[in-house]
Amino acid sequence: MSATALGTARLLAGVTRGGRADLVTHRHRHGPQRYRSLDELAADAARVLLLGRGGAAFPVATKLAAVPAGRATQVLVNGSESEPASRKDRTLMTLTPHLVLDGALAVARALGTRHVTVAVHDAGSHASLRAALEERSRQEPLPERVDVCRTAGRFVSGEVRALLRGLDGGPPVPPSRRTLPTESGLHGAPTFASNAETFAQLALLVAQGTTEFGAVGSPEEPGTTLLTLLGDVRTRGVVEVPTDLPLDALLPGEGGPVLVGGYHGRWVRDVHDLRGLGVDRPGLRAAGLPLNAGVVARLPREVCALAEVTAVTRWLAAQSAGQCGPCLYGTAALAHDVGELLHGRAAPAVEARLLGLVGRGACAHPDGTAAFVSTALDALGEDLALHRRHGGCGRPYAGVLPLGPLGQVGQVGPGGAR
Numbered sequence: 001m002s003a004t005a006l007g008t009a010r011l012l013a014g015v016t017r018g019g020r021a022d023l024v025t026h027r028h029r030h031g032p033q034r035y036r037s038l039d040e041l042a043a044d045a046a047r048v049l050l051l052g053r054g055g056a057a058f059p060v061a062t063k064l065a066a067v068p069a070g071r072a073t074q075v076l077v078n079g080s081e082s083e084p085a086s087r088k089d090r091t092l093m094t095l096t097p098h099l100v101l102d103g104a105l106a107v108a109r110a111l112g113t114r115h116v117t118v119a120v121h122d123a124g125s126h127a128s129l130r131a132a133l134e135e136r137s138r139q140e141p142l143p144e145r146v147d148v149c150r151t152a153g154r155f156v157s158g159e160v161r162a163l164l165r166g167l168d169g170g171p172p173v174p175p176s177r178r179t180l181p182t183e184s185g186l187h188g189a190p191t192f193a194s195n196a197e198t199f200a201q202l203a204l205l206v207a208q209g210t211t212e213f214g215a216v217g218s219p220e221e222p223g224t225t226l227l228t229l230l231g232d233v234r235t236r237g238v239v240e241v242p243t244d245l246p247l248d249a250l251l252p253g254e255g256g257p258v259l260v261g262g263y264h265g266r267w268v269r270d271v272h273d274l275r276g277l278g279v280d281r282p283g284l285r286a287a288g289l290p291l292n293a294g295v296v297a298r299l300p301r302e303v304c305a306l307a308e309v310t311a312v313t314r315w316l317a318a319q320s321a322g323q324c325g326p327c328l329y330g331t332a333a334l335a336h337d338v339g340e341l342l343h344g345r346a347a348p349a350v351e352a353r354l355l356g357l358v359g360r361g362a363c364a365h366p367d368g369t370a371a372f373v374s375t376a377l378d379a380l381g382e383d384l385a386l387h388r389r390h391g392g393c394g395r396p397y398a399g400v401l402p403l404g405p406l407g408q409v410g411q412v413g414p415g416g417a418r
């Protein structure tokens with residue numbers, strides 16, 4: 001998947017043309033590793049309104065303030081990018097691993113700990129990070145211990161509590177008890193855990209200072225952000241954009257329905273529903289469109305949008321960890337109903353199924369799945385009518401929205417809408 005910058009490249013500075021940045025190249029671009037005290041780091045993060053770049057968009061300064069400093073504290077980089085549509089974190093860890101490591105080490109030093117863990121699903125990120133650590137051991141030996149771990153590839157296994165459970169030897173699914181990682185995380189120790197891009201943003205913040213960091217982007221979320229763009233978009237792949245870029249600038253011309261925020265995200269009918277919105281998380285959240293991990297997809301007009309939604313809904317149902325009844329049975333029943341609509345048949349219980357998922361699990365999977373489907377059904381009103389009248393729309397399923405290893409479960413096949 002390609003990586004490019006629209007506007008000022010920061011995270012991806014130099015790498016969009018030059019490939020993976022080794023330590024010498026990285027230092028040339030970003031300068032020497034710098035450190036700030038915990039108070040300084042939290043104050044800087046607060047000044048630039050830095051938000052986590054995983055799903056929850058939690059304020060980084062608040063999280064830093066919540067972790068007790070000390071030698072027992074753990075720092076966890078969550079690079080477990082488990083949504084098949086998202087490629088931004090693995091792109092970052094593969095092409096510019098030292099930026100992620102600089103951020104993790106800056107946090108560890110601020111917290112007074114030497115324990116850093118980087119958790120990744122994919123082989124490319126793992127190899128790149130391991131190579132980066134070897135370079136450091138030769139050129140800049142560290143007092144910190146940095147472990148790079150491969151983790152389970154299931155969708156819900158990337159959720160931080162599932163990740164912590166898996167790293168501690170348990171099943172990599174969210175626990176039923178909601179405990180904050182800042183209180184009890186890795187090995188039961190207080191843990192500062194955040195997404196890989198968040199650590200890279202912290203490294204930039206430490207290297208640049210607040211003035212330069214805040215010189216681009218939206219006042220509500222200064223700086224740049226990484227997105228993964230799919231389908232009928234201006235530039236497919238991973239892009240770095242300033243956060244004040246209008247969202248519709250990524251989606252030129254007319255086109256089909258747009259998904260914002262990936263497989264736990266929300267659909268809108270078309271680009272007109274996005275007018276006036278930038279890509280900053282606070283603005284999108286206020287508009288009811290959480291950006292989550294930064295996936296934006298527009299379906300081409302010539303594909304069957306309902307077939308794409310059905311495939312992902314089946315995939316999401318297959319991702320349930322099977323430990324909460326409403327999630328296990330509710331997502332499967334919902335996927336069945338969406339399949340009925342695809343084939344032009346009635347699904348009278350679909351509204352009740354959606355309601356039955358809201359707030360009913362140990363993690364966000366049922367709510368995210370319900371949001372994905374309910375907004376799709378709203379956005380695809382005309383397509384639904386066509387399927388109801390004719391048993392299909394005559395357009396093919398094209399697999400624009402990628403599925404994971406369990407993808408075959410969700411295949412509806414070309415012409416499945418007929």
Ligand code: SF4
Pocket residue numbers: 156173174175319320321322323324325327328360361362363364365366
């Ligand atoms: S809500 Fe679903 S995915 Fe989440 S823990 Fe329960 S069964 Fe697993």
